[in-house]
Amino acid sequence: MNDIKSEFLHGMSHVAATVNIVTTDGPAGRSGVTVSAMSSVSADTEKPTLLVCINDASSGVKPIIENGVFCVNILRDDQSFVSDTFAGRFKDKGEDKFNCAEWHILETGAPAITDGLVAFDCRLKKDVVIGTHHVFFGEVEKVSVGSAGSPLIYANRSYGTPFRLPSTALNQKRSGDNDPVRLSCLDSFAPYFLPAMMQTLDNDPTAPELDVIPGDQSQVLDALMVQDADLALIYDFAVPDNIQTERLVALRPYIVLPADHALARQDNIALEMLIDEPLVLMDAPVSGEYFLDVFEQLGLTPSIGMRTTSFELVRSMVANGAGYSILVTNPTPMVSYDGKPLISVPIADEIEPIHIALSNKSDKRLDASIEKVFGQIKQHFVKENASA
Numbered sequence: 001m002n003d004i005k006s007e008f009l010h011g012m013s014h015v016a017a018t019v020n021i022v023t024t025d026g027p028a029g030r031s032g033v034t035v036s037a038m039s040s041v042s043a044d045t046e047k048p049t050l051l052v053c054i055n056d057a058s059s060g061v062k063p064i065i066e067n068g069v070f071c072v073n074i075l076r077d078d079q080s081f082v083s084d085t086f087a088g089r090f091k092d093k094g095e096d097k098f099n100c101a102e103w104h105i106l107e108t109g110a111p112a113i114t115d116g117l118v119a120f121d122c123r124l125k126k127d128v129v130i131g132t133h134h135v136f137f138g139e140v141e142k143v144s145v146g147s148a149g150s151p152l153i154y155a156n157r158s159y160g161t162p163f164r165l166p167s168t169a170l171n172q173k174r175s176g177d178n179d180p181v182r183l184s185c186l187d188s189f190a191p192y193f194l195p196a197m198m199q200t201l202d203n204d205p206t207a208p209e210l211d212v213i214p215g216d217q218s219q220v221l222d223a224l225m226v227q228d229a230d231l232a233l234i235y236d237f238a239v240p241d242n243i244q245t246e247r248l249v250a251l252r253p254y255i256v257l258p259a260d261h262a263l264a265r266q267d268n269i270a271l272e273m274l275i276d277e278p279l280v281l282m283d284a285p286v287s288g289e290y291f292l293d294v295f296e297q298l299g300l301t302p303s304i305g306m307r308t309t310s311f312e313l314v315r316s317m318v319a320n321g322a323g324y325s326i327l328v329t330n331p332t333p334m335v336s337y338d339g340k341p342l343i344s345v346p347i348a349d350e351i352e353p354i355h356i357a358l359s360n361k362s363d364k365r366l367d368a369s370i371e372k373v374f375g376q377i378k379q380h381f382v383k384e385n386a387s388a
Contacts, residue, residue, distance in 0.1 A: 026067030278305025
């Protein structure tokens with residue numbers, strides 16, 4: 001039985017699910033919990049029905065039962081900090097958890113996140129206990145669709161966001177040298193490196209036309225895998241075996257601090273000096289794994305105060321005193337999106353750098369125009385490194 005349980009849990013870790021905050025309010029008070037087990041049941045009942053599964057040990061179970069209402073809030077992909085808060089990772093309890101977002105009240109009185117993706121406001125129809133979990137069936141009274149965006153998903157024991165595969169991926173491949181060369185590039189460093197590189201290509205009248213597909217590392221690699229991209233600029237960290245990479249430039253991590261931090265004027269800082277302060281983690285695919293690996297290289301465990309996939313949100317949170325961060329792309333000037341000053345400080349410790357790599361699918365033959373762009377991009381980075 002234990003073996004099949006382990007196999008089941010391992011198998012389910014590969015299943016992608018939206019990340020949801022289930023909230024309630026009423027005679028038993030206001031409560032909320034992070035849930036991934038949520039599903040539509042039927043739209044053909046008297047009122048549409050959905051279900052959520054919540055562990056019996058959760059503090060949210062009793063209030064939902066006694067209040068008889070709950071709201072399922074679907075998070076956007078930039079709201080992982082809300083998930084972490086309601087999962088108890090920041091040690092917030094009870095009412096404190098609700099301070100991480102703005103709320104409004106729908107039909108049942110249960111709180112709905114004001115800027116969430118979608119909120120399903122429900123009355124409890126049925127409670128079925130299976131093993132350690134309550135399966136709550138809710139009749140949907142109101143649906144509130146929020147701002148545009150992509151859902152936050154959880155799969156492979158980490159947060160992510162869905163990537164829409166272009167409709168051309170399966171039926172319109174490159175047919176020859178006259179087609180544009182499609183370059184997929186990480187959006188975290190694209191604004192820093194891509195404009196000058198494209199200017200270099202534009203100055204060559206013989207260069208093929210270039211189409212750019214931005215995305216995070218998983219999206220960029222997906223574009224290569226489905227052959228919607230011919231080449232990719234990625235980080236050379238945790239790259240699949242069937243992707244061929246050539247390193248272009250090494251990026252060394254640095255520490256980001258608010259300008260008034262006590263250590264901001266030092267020439268360099270050992271990460272151990274910051275280990276008790278909250279880390280604002282840049283948690284985009286690969287980036288998050290690399291930054292955590294930096295701490296692991298030093299035998300350190302950071303205190304993560306916030307996770308986000310947004311580069312600019314990391315910088316703004318640090319500038320506003322939420323903690324420190326480590327990044328590899330160093331834009332200038334060092335000012336956050338909301339205009340507050342930041343300081344970048346080299347890490348005193350010896351850290352293995354991460355590299356920007358030019359990549360292609362190893363089993364795909366490169367035609368003449370792709371080979372030309374490949375060579376031009378390499379040449380551009382060689383010149384940039386020589387002049388740096």
